[in-house]
Amino acid sequence: MNQFDTIILGAGPAGLTAGIYLSRAKRKVVIIDKGIPGGQMVLTHEVANYPGFENISGYMLSMNMKKQAELFGAKVISNAAIKAVNLVDDQKTVTLSNGEVYSAPSFIVATGGRSRQIGVNGESDFTGRGISYCATCDGDFFTGKEIIVVGGGNTALEEAVALTTYAKKVTIVHQFDKWQAFNSAIQEMEENPAIDSIMESRIVEFRGDEKLNEVVIEHIPTGSTYVKPIDGVFVFIGYVPNTEDFKGILELNQWGEIVVDSTFQTNLKGVYAAGDSIVKRYRQITTAVSDGTIASLNVAEFLNSIE
Amino acid sequence: MTLYTNLNHVETAEQLGKIIQENENVMVCCGRMGPMCVPVYGIMEDLEKSGKYDHVKFYDMLFDSPEAGIIRNLPECRGFMGLPFTVYYKNGKVVKATSSIQNLDQITDILDDKFEN
Ligand SMILES: Cc1cc2nc3c(=O)[nH]c(=O)nc-3n(C[C@H](O)[C@H](O)[C@H](O)COP(=O)(O)OP(=O)(O)OC[C@H]3O[C@@H](n4cnc5c(N)ncnc54)[C@H](O)[C@@H]3O)c2cc1C
Numbered sequence: 001m002n003q004f005d006t007i008i009l010g011a012g013p014a015g016l017t018a019g020i021y022l023s024r025a026k027r028k029v030v031i032i033d034k035g036i037p038g039g040q041m042v043l044t045h046e047v048a049n050y051p052g053f054e055n056i057s058g059y060m061l062s063m064n065m066k067k068q069a070e071l072f073g074a075k076v077i078s079n080a081a082i083k084a085v086n087l088v089d090d091q092k093t094v095t096l097s098n099g100e101v102y103s104a105p106s107f108i109v110a111t112g113g114r115s116r117q118i119g120v121n122g123e124s125d126f127t128g129r130g131i132s133y134c135a136t137c138d139g140d141f142f143t144g145k146e147i148i149v150v151g152g153g154n155t156a157l158e159e160a161v162a163l164t165t166y167a168k169k170v171t172i173v174h175q176f177d178k179w180q181a182f183n184s185a186i187q188e189m190e191e192n193p194a195i196d197s198i199m200e201s202r203i204v205e206f207r208g209d210e211k212l213n214e215v216v217i218e219h220i221p222t223g224s225t226y227v228k229p230i231d232g233v234f235v236f237i238g239y240v241p242n243t244e245d246f247k248g249i250l251e252l253n254q255w256g257e258i259v260v261d262s263t264f265q266t267n268l269k270g271v272y273a274a275g276d277s278i279v280k281r282y283r284q285i286t287t288a289v290s291d292g293t294i295a296s297l298n299v300a301e302f303l304n305s306i307e
Numbered sequence: 308m309t310l311y312t313n314l315n316h317v318e319t320a321e322q323l324g325k326i327i328q329e330n331e332n333v334m335v336c337c338g339r340m341g342p343m344c345v346p347v348y349g350i351m352e353d354l355e356k357s358g359k360y361d362h363v364k365f366y367d368m369l370f371d372s373p374e375a376g377i378i379r380n381l382p383e384c385r386g387f388m389g390l391p392f393t394v395y396y397k398n399g400k401v402v403k404a405t406s407s408i409q410n411l412d413q414i415t416d417i418l419d420d421k422f423e424n
Contacts, residue, residue: 034411035346035349035410035411036345036346036349036350036353037349042342042345042346042349043342043343044342045341045342057340058342059340059342059345078349078353079349079350079353079354079411081411127389127406127407128387128388128389128405128406128407129386129387129388129389129406130386130388131389132388132389132407134341134342134343136341136342137339137341137342137343137344137389137390138343138388138389138390138407141388141389142388209386210385210386211386211387211388232388
């Protein structure tokens with residue numbers, strides 16, 4: 001058994017910040033992540049709104065935060081194959097599939113979120129073969145081609161504009177009759193002659209052979225469908241919290257976000273949560289860092305109270 | 308631009324040819340230092356460190372290098388439109404290739420299936 005003061009699940013900015021604060025306070029901390037440290041920061045080419053850095057790659061910011069946590073003594077385990085998490089008992093545990101068990105009286109859930117997928121036939125088959133979730137990564141594969149962007153928020157509209165650098169035509173498919181973006185993003189998109197839009201519609205199937213060739217689009221109010229030949233589809237339809245494993249254990253709201261009190265404690269004593277996985281309005285690196293800070297300071301107080 | 312990972316880098320097509328001739332099981336991730344590629348390099352680094360896959364050689368290769376045509380132009384990568392292109396070689400032959408980001412389970416499933424120890 002590996003005994004710690006605090007287990008932090010998730011090594012995104014919220015989890016790493018909590019790890020920095022607690023290990024700096026001489027607490028024995030382990031940060032366990034099923035992926036690589038950095039979380040969604042790693043998915044960000046350039047971060048331009050993290051104070052202190054005019055411009056830094058998400059990868060570098062992740063590595064800096066991880067290094068800082070480790071320098072203060074936190075143990076960071078990445079790509080962990082997690083078999084079980086017990087949040088209910090006084091000693092919270094994480095069991096890995098190699099048999100290692102980590103135990104601590106306090107726990108911070110910092111599992112963040114991930115991009116939402118459309119969830120229709122063909123989506124997984126054609127991911128990387130015409131379907132993409134990252135314009136900066138894959139845009140240049142679509143030079144001179146016709147593509148669809150799915151979504152109607154700021155990200156979808158901004159990425160649609162960015163993708164016109166490569167694609168000759170971009171069609172935005174949006175499920176509602178109104179955009180859910182700032183006026184500036186809408187205006188920029190509308191002024192771009194390479195972009196048009198299909199409203200109140202959704203993709204219900206992806207088709208192709210070696211690569212994506214066409215999509216089936218449904219007009220939602222009438223239910224009528226038609227086939228549209230297309231070279232690529234970029235999906236930007238928001239986010240889902242990584243909280244499925246805590247259903248029935250932690251209190252979640254209707255969107256699956258963790259409900260916390262003003263100290264960032266969940267419905268379970270000693271179990272705190274921070275970052276994109278909790279109920280909140282603005283999901284940014286700075287807000288995740290702030291949550292991680294406050295949660296860890298409250299965890300430190302909790303640990304003092306039980307000693 | 309270079310790949311600043313802790314993996315061994317393949318610099319030339321000739322070097323790759325030699326590696327796959329001299330090693331039974333080889334995994335090469337061909338990408339950039341971008342959001343979809345970095346997680347795959349991270350997984351490969353951890354698998355290499357773990358010692359569980361000592362029978363596999365892990366490498367990366369810069370997608371934009373002209374030398375990477377040896378991967379970009381593989382028939383197994385036809386239709387790929389997402390970085391990185393990850394290729395698994397057994398006894399010098401491609402046994403699997405994937406496009407775009409993959410998670411730990413997807414990668415270990417392929418390693419366990421194609422490169423049984
Ligand atoms: C493409 C993109 C661009 C963005 N750009 C910006 C930007 O420019 N500026 C900005 O401020 N914000 C940006 N954001 C948002 C920002 O990245 C997030 O708000 C922030 O990363 C959230 O931090 P977090 O620590 O709560 O969660 P995450 O960053 O999501 O990290 C959560 C971690 O938990 C791990 N995890 C999940 N489930 C489990 C589990 N069950 N067990 C163990 N580990 C688990 C994940 O692997 C991940 O590493 C961007 C997001 C995206 C997707």
